[in-house]
Amino acid sequence: MDIIYMDNNATTRVAPEVLDAMLPYLKDFYGNASSMHSFGGLVGREIAAAREKIAALINADPDEIIFTSCGTESDSTAINAAIRSNPRKKHILTTRVEHPAVKNLYEYLAQNGYRVTWVPVDKEGTLDLNYLFSHLTEDTALVSVMWANNESGVVFPIDELAEKLRGKGIVFHSDAVQAVGKVPVDVKRIGLDMMSLSGHKIHASKGVGVLYVKKGTKFSPFMIGGHQEKNRRGGTENVASIIGLGQASELAMDHLEEMDTRIRAMRDRLEIGLMQNIPNALLNGKKDSRLPNTTNISFEYVEGEAILLMMDQLGICASSGSACTSGSLEPSHVLRAMGVPFTAAHGSIRFSLSTYNTEKEVDFVVENLPPIIERLRTMSPFWKAGACSLQ
């Protein structure tokens, strides 16, 4: 059975070009970049080249790039650096829809002496900027707002935020894990202080992330150890993954336009196809300010895990905000923050595409999902065929 992979916000396949770039550094060139011999020095030069490539993708200086082990480490490093460099300030601010990498750290800080403001989103998942700006105080050390939401795909106005926060003595960090590679990200133009990204979301391998730290930003390392990354992140470099990420950055840059055109068109085709062929389907997320690859749809009266497993029988991979998929009993915090009723959140499915998807795959899903939903609905005590009213 062929796999139809439409879960690219969870992780992506390693691009063949990326794997080719990595393999020599897992086999032949195993030197340590910190060594004095030229066998290690060669590795150091390749890391430097990868640094330039990732810097080019987000328009940063190579010196502003710190390699980490993942997006979560980048987020933790940024948030910890921001509060440690402003020890007297005890207020930090973020959104209600952050990834757990930021959300759970903020919750931890809230238990440990910090006052946290959680900025709400509206029904369509867009951020309440007035709320955000009106809650900034002299005591605010940090604002961390994701660039784009992993579940709804909604893109937040990072440029406007950066502009308003400039010169206020507040560190501005963005978790751009979902945005990089899908929409243009230009840190110089935006002018934010720190930004996280992750390798495996852009067709590099798992186990490598990046923290962008703007020159002049107060910083203290999270991983304390060797002199690697100019003393900003101790630990021997994950050489092959870093080199792979360099390659993936080049590919991402080449594919940005395709994301905005072909992938967006496929996403729309999928979304329209499903919404037209399945009654009681509701779109989660603001239609015109979303990542071009993401759609999140709630199918009322059915439960997400059951949908996923039915799709799994056909090789279709997607994900759900349903409670049952996570092991918790509550549906996704993102959908709840958007005010999606529990009844609809339980039946939400997210599809996230990549450049490897084809129109044929989209058509296969559009053809095969409606009967799955119908089948589950005939099993559901709440579904009366043709009826739209809740019982």
Added chain:
Amino acid sequence: MWEYTDKVKEHFINPRNVGEVENPDGVGEVGSMACGDALKLSFKLDENKKIKEAKFQTFGCASAIASSSALTEMLIGKTIEEAEKITNDDIADYLGGLPKEKMHCSVLGRDALEKAIYCYKGEAIREIDGNIVCECFGVTDKEIERAVTEHQLQTIEDVTNYVKAGGGCENCHENIQKIIDDIYNKGMDVVPVKKELTNIQKIRLIEETLEREIKPALQKDGGNIELIDVDGIRVLVKLIGTCATCKASQLTLKKYVEIRLQEMVSPDLIVEEVK
């Protein structure tokens, strides 16, 4: 991804007895869409009072659908008396087991069956018994007690897995813990959970304990004790009177004063003598 048994998968992909029995003898509905799962079970008896037809409609995840399907299969051919004996563990066993986080799916089946049988017997459907403990999922203390006793549940997490209570806002966790403790008769021995003390609270508590019980005890033997300082977890004291010269003074300090302070104030305290 959940590790479902082949039997769970098979019952999910090919569920038996979906739908509603016409002119049923018993119907039981449990759960709601907001809760994430719901089940409507109906059955009909033949002339020998055996269940000839049982059908279900379920909103829920794969294991909820599989549990419902399994339940209908188990019911067919049974008398009401036999059906009454079916427990949620029987449903889970029939399926070759369920992940522990999914045990509530089998409980859903058992609850629907119970209601359907009440309905058949014409008994008033049991009113919500007891007081709501978990507001999020509408679970009462009686239901929690039943789950804890029937399945020897030990933790809040276990309770959540079986009856969902505590899986939402978590405000009821303290109450669930209390129910568990009461059942295992731990109630009497449990030291109330102490919150992290501030330095000032810690020092005050040490002083209180010294004044209330330690000093009077030492004074009986013509001795006394004075608090000099508290430095983190180190409690610096000075022994006075007979205690100061007593050969067993270190014993008093470690075996009595320190243990008492650890019990009453904080388990990490170390008592040291300053001369």
